[in-house]
Amino acid sequence: MSSRLGSDLHTIGVLAGREFKMTMGSASTYTALGLALGLAGWMLSNDVALVRSNGLLVHVAPFRGPLLGALLVLSFFLAVSAVLSVARDRDRGTLEVLFYGPIDEMTYLAGKLAGLLGAYVAIMPLLLAGLVVLSMFTRFEIGINLIAALVLSIIPAAGIVAVGLLLSAAAKRVRSSILFFITAVGLFVGAAVSYSFVSRIPVEDPASPILPLRDALGAVDAVLSRISPFTYLEQIFDAADTGAWTAIGGSLALSLAGTIIASLLARLALRWRGVRTREE
């Protein structure tokens, strides 16, 4: 039993190392990091312009919006990497070759998850370094709570990777996995944006069809926000930033539970879909 566990851990380590090296050696990783810092820089430049035009600005955490924006960009990149990961291995035949060896679905997915999460952890100091440079330029304060939020974002990031791996395992090809991912993101974002838009429409007649539509979209948004790992990233970030540490525990636990459920579902999907390359 212990030798089997040791062997599995070794396999996970090797797969994770491979995934980590591929991600950290890829130009797309640094492009995503550049885009994340570009977004942060743009948001900060708006605040700097506000100081210049109004003469002053009062802010509790000027880096809150830029850091959250940067994390969303990076987590989106992470999700895409995860989505492409399994489907690409299946398309190239790598998956079939791997499963002739001492690898099962769980060790394979655990290796992928660990590798991508490791890359996320490695990117964080680079992101923080970029933000420190921006802080030196603007004299805007970063704050210890935001750094804590950055560290805690690892948990929802794991959830994002797990959901990406689930979509990838369920898809037959790379193209299908991307379509699944776009649909999922479209649903999550679309529900929230639609509800926000419909809520702002003024209603004067209680018989207006806007009312039941608003309630329906509100219910759909409430359900989807419970499932979306991006929502947990935002919740944990907000709670850490405002120092609501008791609320963080609940969100972290739910996010972790979501990660485990998504991983188990990914395992089932991989078993159902199989590891062989599908011929056209």
Added chain:
Amino acid sequence: MNRPARFVVAALVAVAAVLIGFTGLDGTDPADAAREEFVYYPLVTNGFEYRRVPYPEEVTTIQLLAEEPVAFDARRSVVAFWPITREYLADFAKLDESVPGVAEVIDEHGVVTAFEPQPYTLWYPRGLSGEPQLVTGNEAQQTYDTYVEEGRAAFEADRQYQMAVARLQEQIDEWLALAADGVEPLPDPPGELTEPAPEPYVAYAAEPALAPIVQLPAGSYTLRWRGDDGQIVAGSERELAVSGATRSGVAYTIIPYDRWTQPIFTFDPNESIYLAEDQDVFLAPLPVSRYSAFVYTRLLDPQTIDAPDRNATLWVPDETDPDLTGNSVQVTSKGEVVDKVAWLGYRVFQEPNATRGYYIEEFEADGALRPDFNAMRLPLDRSVTEVGLIGADGHAVANSSRDVRRVPAIPRGALYLPALAFIGLAISLRFFLPRRHHMRQDSQTV
């Protein structure tokens, strides 16, 4: 249609089905039809104003501020759900039947306290635009009687003054008629009115009424209404959630020299003030207290869907026009006190040749004139890193400090340098790393 596309279509159909299922054929649920209910109609407060807020049976929790008196009123009315604002509303125009009785409050230990009806009035000493006070007991009638007496005296004084003005005007008209007729010799014109106009009387007191006045410390209670027949009125039980401030502090109104009519506020002690390098500002402190946003927004609007996050907080001023004579703002530079700026009056002088058409100077008392605002002027010294309020007793006021930072004039493009650095690294990795290195990476297997 291939499988992925079928999956997408299936997902969209499922979402549409859920939406249709929720909407139904019409939005009206028979269970939401109007019905007669017991409604509390108390005069509640958020610390600044008092307002009558209906609590139908569907609103099971009444939010109150700790140590603030609330006048409880009980009615029977017709209640229906209003879908536009998602509230249960009482239609007092249809039915407004008073339910006399006594308010009973049960605390966490089961102790029951009865609040008998007593006289009360809403007293506005500085007029209806000022903050009201709920005056109770014998003082309520006295306050009202004094208001009536003073109001009548002020009215009479104003009437006498208006009559004197009218008499003077009559004399002026007569003199003008004589002057127009060319009467010689023309008498001296009537003199100016020497008596000053009486101060307008703005205070107001509502006619006293009877109601149980409930004033409780922070905690959870149960409220019920015992009717005149000695029985608990059905539907009268509610939860009373009494909350106090979680923290107190000092807010600042920041008045920029070049936009003195557009002040900016800082309420949260964790906020920092970021100033342009040459910005001149005045600080006007204001005592504030922190409350749960969830609780505070429901004091006057219990059925609102706003502020659902129970962890969110907000800061509320304790008073709107404090007298801070003797207070000062301590200015610090890197931990070392560099200055103490006193609370002074300032006046704005219009000057066409000035840069902004005006200049601001320290106010010097001159008869009836009053300063345009009272504040403490922050020194222009760029090394200032922190400000904090020092009370009249010489001690620092808790939660009054703010970090002050001067934002340098940097080119906007500089903020994209870190991004460009990583994109440059990405380009190097993609195009300039040897192909042999890429091929070695791709061939790695377990």
